Amino acid sequence: MIGQQAASIERRSGVSLWRQIADQILHAIAIGDFAENAALPPEMVLAERYGVNRHTVRSAIAALVQDGVLRAEQGRGTFVLSRKRLSYPIGARTRFSTGLQGQTSERHIVLLASSVEPASRRVAEGLDLARGSTVLRLETRGEADGHPVSRATAWFDAQRFAGIDAAMAETGSVTASLKRFGINDYLRQSTVLSARHADAADLVDLDLQPGAIVLVTIAVNVTLDGQPIQFSESRFPAERVELRLSANDQAMP
Amino acid sequence: MIGQQAASIERRSGVSLWRQIADQILHAIAIGDFAENAALPPEMVLAERYGVNRHTVRSAIAALVQDGVLRAEQGRGTFVLSRKRLSYPIGARTRFSTGLQGQTSERHIVLLASSVEPASRRVAEGLDLARGSTVLRLETRGEADGHPVSRATAWFDAQRFAGIDAAMAETGSVTASLKRFGINDYLRQSTVLSARHADAADLVDLDLQPGAIVLVTIAVNVTLDGQPIQFSESRFPAERVELRLSANDQAMP
DNA sequence: TATGGTTGTCTATATCAATATACAAATTAG
DNA sequence: CTAATTTGTATATTGATATAGACAACCATA
Numbered sequence: 279m280i281g282q283q284a285a286s287i288e289r290r291s292g293v294s295l296w297r298q299i300a301d302q303i304l305h306a307i308a309i310g311d312f313a314e315n316a317a318l319p320p321e322m323v324l325a326e327r328y329g330v331n332r333h334t335v336r337s338a339i340a341a342l343v344q345d346g347v348l349r350a351e352q353g354r355g356t357f358v359l360s361r362k363r364l365s366y367p368i369g370a371r372t373r374f375s376t377g378l379q380g381q382t383s384e385r386h387i388v389l390l391a392s393s394v395e396p397a398s399r400r401v402a403e404g405l406d407l408a409r410g411s412t413v414l415r416l417e418t419r420g421e422a423d424g425h426p427v428s429r430a431t432a433w434f435d436a437q438r439f440a441g442i443d444a445a446m447a448e449t450g451s452v453t454a455s456l457k458r459f460g461i462n463d464y465l466r467q468s469t470v471l472s473a474r475h476a477d478a479a480d481l482v483d484l485d486l487q488p489g490a491i492v493l494v495t496i497a498v499n500v501t502l503d504g505q506p507i508q509f510s511e512s513r514f515p516a517e518r519v520e521l522r523l524s525a526n527d528q529a530m531p
Numbered sequence: 532m533i534g535q536q537a538a539s540i541e542r543r544s545g546v547s548l549w550r551q552i553a554d555q556i557l558h559a560i561a562i563g564d565f566a567e568n569a570a571l572p573p574e575m576v577l578a579e580r581y582g583v584n585r586h587t588v589r590s591a592i593a594a595l596v597q598d599g600v601l602r603a604e605q606g607r608g609t610f611v612l613s614r615k616r617l618s619y620p621i622g623a624r625t626r627f628s629t630g631l632q633g634q635t636s637e638r639h640i641v642l643l644a645s646s647v648e649p650a651s652r653r654v655a656e657g658l659d660l661a662r663g664s665t666v667l668r669l670e671t672r673g674e675a676d677g678h679p680v681s682r683a684t685a686w687f688d689a690q691r692f693a694g695i696d697a698a699m700a701e702t703g704s705v706t707a708s709l710k711r712f713g714i715n716d717y718l719r720q721s722t723v724l725s726a727r728h729a730d731a732a733d734l735v736d737l738d739l740q741p742g743a744i745v746l747v748t749i750a751v752n753v754t755l756d757g758q759p760i761q762f763s764e765s766r767f768p769a770e771r772v773e774l775r776l777s778a779n780d781q782a783m784p
Numbered sequence: 785t786a787t788g789g790t791t792g793t794c795t796a797t798a799t800c801a802a803t804a805t806a807c808a809a810a811t812t813a814g
Numbered sequence: 815c816t817a818a819t820t821t822g823t824a825t826a827t828t829g830a831t832a833t834a835g836a837c838a839a840c841c842a843t844a
Binding site: 286287288289290291292293294296297298300301302305308341363466468469470471472473474475477478479481487488489491492493516520521522523 | 539540541542543544545546547549550551553554555558561594616719721722723724725726727728730731732734740741742744745746769773774775776
């Protein structure tokens, strides 16, 4: 939208102009309008294109420089440091570590916190438990090459999966942890996708700039015979991650 | 996040506090924290919960009232008008009109514009055409019960599908239009999901409030023998639509 | 009817966002 | 070296955003 198409922003929207422009530059980089190390148009040109003051463009660029997306050099120009979006596959066999194979060199899950609590309506329905049953909640962060790429909350039946928090902390893997409870394979039953602004917790955990957007998936994993075992809500930074539905996982029933 | 969990917003983020609060209230309604016609907590309570002034909460509520999500009544309270999110299935057999069956009573696609243009790199790759081949671009809007629920740009091989724009305008359906070209069935080969702020064009076409978020899907449809026929980018208003991957469409290969 | 709780309106002030203008500092091209 | 281009810095002004406090209008109900 920054290359050929009409660049367009909206005033008095509750979202500042500099953030809208930063979003659009990020989007333009993501869809390939600018190659790695390519120079952005000069600030004056961008200002004219968006119909704003040069300082407003500078605020947008400053945010992206701060975020490690751009590099500005006095007298020369502003250049793309190309943080390509990770393409994250979603489907029946969605797993964290297998999903990003080949795109990054190092990846793992960090357990941030765990707690026992009564199941809310959503969680109870998802796990097919009685309302108020105790469930185990795990807060985790997925990382790839040192960058946080996901932030998830997962719920398990506390009775059946007592101690899975320790297993997660030890193995850093859901798949490995479930094996300890006799579950050698599982499938994703359903996934619901939405998007919203990152809240304060997401900002910290995903290392985002305030105002960023997160993709949200709400999913239920089941055993091979259809028994629900895990209910989870995951947040992905939209500026660093895209979700991909592969042809195979979209096969007919 | 407005019911039990800690409500959290971020200052000097480029996104105003009233918009962040409006987003969170909308999210809370979407995930079922408030039933239809339920009363929101009083403005003073919300203000304390978010740690802001009551007037800031009022700005957020005013935006949602303007948007038709809430109804405020002096002396009584503020109530949810419950615009439930449409749950839009994504999978191998994604179609517009079949997708929303049962959730809405009336739905159709409106052709906004069409043009012939040389294929960009993305489009050429998606349709497996030579770079620079002429393609037909269709701009469409999907509507359900009078509300816009999607905004899509679709590209077809101009040579093979000459006149599909007229067919779309006449039938209001991609499936019906493709039948005229001898294609009685097709599958979705791939879908990539991302999210961003709505741009000015989206605001107009999807009847959104400035600052809204759109879910973006980029997809390729193919014939049953794998020949690509349609490349498309669709935008969905995140506040009115969620995307659902059903168990069947997530079956193993 | 009297009281407490709720939304609606008003005024004032402080801070952030955006504009306007000017000039300095660094780089590149001639 | 000079000129043109580009990013960096500074100052001043305007409008939107957010806070603070006070009070009016309306509703439910004890």
